[in-house]
Amino acid sequence: MSRRVLIVPGHGNSGATHWQSIWETSKPGCWRRVKIEDWDHAVCDEWVAAIARDVEALGPDTIVVAHSLGCLAVVHWAARNTAAIGGVLLVAVPDPSAPAFPRADSIGFSPIPSARLPFPSIVVASDDDPYAAISYAQSCANIWGSEFVDVGARGHLNAASHLDDWAEGYRLLQRFDPSNL
Structure with a gap:
């Protein structure tokens, strides 16, 4: 059986050409997108509650795939909850003090x-992300005890980065469970 995966997009949600959406579409049934009431007006407490509900519904050993603001929501969720999960891929962690935030x-x-x-975690960053300097992402990885991966100049690692199904990112995700993802 495939591992259950929770997709946590960033501000505004991830559109059809975003790698998160492509991954989710390719794995119907076991992959779920967190249910957020208002993607454009993000309230951390609401996002944390939604993540908690979905992780509880999916069960232990869920793997979380977060992008941008979704990464911050997942870290806040982890600070407030004790649920065990199989790991989290944190892609393009934004810096709240960045001008683009x-x-x-x-x-x-x-x-x-x-x-x-x-739980196991990987922080993935681009060295030309307008939402966070690479040094910020590296610092977050160090603080959170995460593996850090610099993918070079790829922008915000979103649909505008033209990553398509982002095979490199999927290989990183498979580190959590290579045979069931």
Whole structure:
């Protein structure tokens, strides 16, 4: 049986050409997108509650695939919950102090929790992401006890980065469970 995977997109959700959506479409049944009421006005507490509900429904050993603001929501969820999960792929972690960060529409995500994550994690970053300097992403990985992967100049690692099904990212995800993803 395939491992259950929870997709946690960033602000505005991930459209059809985003790698998260492509992955989700290719694995119907076992992959689920977190259910958020308003993707454009992000409230951290609401996102954390949604992640908690979906992880509980999917069960232990769920693997979480988060992008951008979804990464911050997952880290806040981890700081408030004790549910065991199989791991988390944190892609394009944004810096709330970056000029591009959507502060007016992203409430309660700062300060970022600074505790080590209680499950395996990989932080993936691009060295030309407008939402966070590569040094910020590296610092987050160090604080959270995550493996760090620099993929070079790829922008925000979203649909505009033209990653398509992002095979490189999928190989990183498979590190959590190579035979069942």
